[in-house]
Amino acid sequence: MSRRRRDFVERVVEWALRACAGVSILVTLGIVSVLAVETFQFFREVSPSEFLFGTVWTPLFFQKSFGVLPLVAGTLLVSAIAMAVAVPAGLLTAVYLSEYAPATVRRVVKPVLEVLAGVPTVVYGYFALLFVTPLLQQVLPGLSGFNALSPGLVMGIMILPMVSSLSEDALHGVPRGLREAAYALGATKMQTTTRVVLPAALSGISAAGILAASRAIGETMIVTIAAGQQPRLTANPLVPVETMTAYIVQVSLGDTPAGTLAYRTIFAVGMLLFVSTFMLNLASNWLRERFREEYA
Amino acid sequence: MTTVDSDTAIPSLAGVASLVSERGTVETPTKVDVRGLSFYYGDMRALEDVSIQIPEKQVTAFIGPSGCGKSTFLRTLNRMNDIIPGVRVTGTVLIDGKDIYGASTDPVTLRQHVGMVFQKSNPFPKSIFENVAYGLRINGLAASKTELADRVETSLRAAALWDEVKDRLSASALALSGGQQQRLCIARALAVEPEVLLMDEPASALDPIATQHIEELVFQLKTNYTIVIVTHNMQQAARVSDRTAFFWLGKLIEFDLTSRMFTAPTAKLTEDYVTGRFG
Ligand SMILES: Nc1ncnc2c1ncn2[C@@H]1O[C@H](COP(=O)(O)OP(=O)(O)OP(=O)(O)O)[C@@H](O)[C@H]1O
Numbered sequence A: 001m002s003r004r005r006r007d008f009v010e011r012v013v014e015w016a017l018r019a020c021a022g023v024s025i026l027v028t029l030g031i032v033s034v035l036a037v038e039t040f041q042f043f044r045e046v047s048p049s050e051f052l053f054g055t056v057w058t059p060l061f062f063q064k065s066f067g068v069l070p071l072v073a074g075t076l077l078v079s080a081i082a083m084a085v086a087v088p089a090g091l092l093t094a095v096y097l098s099e100y101a102p103a104t105v106r107r108v109v110k111p112v113l114e115v116l117a118g119v120p121t122v123v124y125g126y127f128a129l130l131f132v133t134p135l136l137q138q139v140l141p142g143l144s145g146f147n148a149l150s151p152g153l154v155m156g157i158m159i160l161p162m163v164s165s166l167s168e169d170a171l172h173g174v175p176r177g178l179r180e181a182a183y184a185l186g187a188t189k190m191q192t193t194t195r196v197v198l199p200a201a202l203s204g205i206s207a208a209g210i211l212a213a214s215r216a217i218g219e220t221m222i223v224t225i226a227a228g229q230q231p232r233l234t235a236n237p238l239v240p241v242e243t244m245t246a247y248i249v250q251v252s253l254g255d256t257p258a259g260t261l262a263y264r265t266i267f268a269v270g271m272l273l274f275v276s277t278f279m280l281n282l283a284s285n286w287l288r289e290r291f292r293e294e295y296a
Numbered sequence B: 001m002t003t004v005d006s007d008t009a010i011p012s013l014a015g016v017a018s019l020v021s022e023r024g025t026v027e028t029p030t031k032v033d034v035r036g037l038s039f040y041y042g043d044m045r046a047l048e049d050v051s052i053q054i055p056e057k058q059v060t061a062f063i064g065p066s067g068c069g070k071s072t073f074l075r076t077l078n079r080m081n082d083i084i085p086g087v088r089v090t091g092t093v094l095i096d097g098k099d100i101y102g103a104s105t106d107p108v109t110l111r112q113h114v115g116m117v118f119q120k121s122n123p124f125p126k127s128i129f130e131n132v133a134y135g136l137r138i139n140g141l142a143a144s145k146t147e148l149a150d151r152v153e154t155s156l157r158a159a160a161l162w163d164e165v166k167d168r169l170s171a172s173a174l175a176l177s178g179g180q181q182q183r184l185c186i187a188r189a190l191a192v193e194p195e196v197l198l199m200d201e202p203a204s205a206l207d208p209i210a211t212q213h214i215e216e217l218v219f220q221l222k223t224n225y226t227i228v229i230v231t232h233n234m235q236q237a238a239r240v241s242d243r244t245a246f247f248w249l250g251k252l253i254e255f256d257l258t259s260r261m262f263t264a265p266t267a268k269l270t271e272d273y274v275t276g277r278f279g
């Protein structure tokens, strides 16, 4: 190949790659701007304070009301249940894998956890609706067919691999010298783990927790299938609730005409969802960066 | 040089082994008595049949080229190697006459009596105070808050760090300079009042001034502690130690008074090493 031709190929490749990167940036910008424009349109008719602090959400009814708090409550309730499962279990798994497990066990458990993370969420959704809920109803007779508890628990199992994998990275990042220093002072393995390794990895572990929360808040399929579609301002996990994501699905699949105020609610809710998960991701990144600096 | 075959650069090791026991005889009481110790990382033998008597309340230096097993040997003395999977030890290590690899020895208790300072300073990401208090807390060595504070102060003074940090005990240990961090690690090790202090190249990452601080400290500490120090620095070994052991390829080649090791070593290998002909 001649020199000129080679230079030409190099340039084409470079431009092609640049174009790919550009497309993904443009798409992201496009989504955000559509979201922003529609949200702006929505807030011309509904005041932000009514939206953010109202306690009744009935945009699809004749008697319209645009208080988003019931959706926020539903989202938080399901996410809190998921976190209550995923954080302790994920952290314990991470500690076991990183500090205690022999290499052979680690070799088996890690891929299994990754499989768990790869299961399609629709499978988790039906698992919650058709298996976990009936099972729970045998011990909790008051449990409705749609409820926050069952999808919360299943979502917890779904995000557990993420928590354990990120926490394990954080534990793994604690320098060996710190562990040795603790052992050399007469610490047991347990003391070394709880008083040196875990505190040293805390910011990395928090980052994992926050990212998991962001994932739980944005999770759609499980709650759409198993939590119900009744916006309700409650902390009771036994009754049907509706999350922000499930509401967006409901309207998108329903017969609400595009361009109406009722239709625009999904952009406002979407914006709220986007802003909260974006903030959580930022916080998580910030914590992880800090963690990296500590042992640079 | 009678027992060494002077025609070859490498002396017969059997001859050297007998020299060690002949000339390494110790007048002061022996604190650590190692007999026929071999050490394996999996199938790789890192130490071969090491026997040495380390005297009480003196400074013993370990020298030798990189990879010869100095750190490995040091870490057999507080069973730090136990935390590495797949290692094996044979032979005996007696500290105060007690076999530390015997069934009745708990490595956790052993490490309270045999402290360690590492090459790379490794303070916990906690406050200066908490670093020193850590060993006291986990071992339940301080009955009250005042006793804890007293012992932290005593340890920081013993490590010649008190005056520099007394006004900022609650500041993060990571904000200290490298030399201060290393002295903090020494204070932390001293706080649990070990009898033996193992130091693995404690000054190798420090500038000359900080190094001098550490050396002076080692010199003072030997009135109360039995100290074993690994160093790559010949001058440092000569300055701080009473006795020097020279390791080569996992074997103890020669062990003698430092003054003799550096002026009239018996083994040709030792002479070559201390005069800087290899390593
Ligand atoms: N954790 C380990 N696993 C396997 N082999 C090891 C391990 N640690 C050390 N070794 C090997 O054991 C031998 C002795 O190592 P050691 O660290 O004791 O040498 P050293 O004399 O302290 O060297 P240096 O002066 O470079 O610190 C080397 O060949 C080294 O590669």
Ligand SMILES: [Mg+2]
Residues within 6 Å of the ligand: B070, B071, B072, B200
């Ligand atoms: Mg070493």
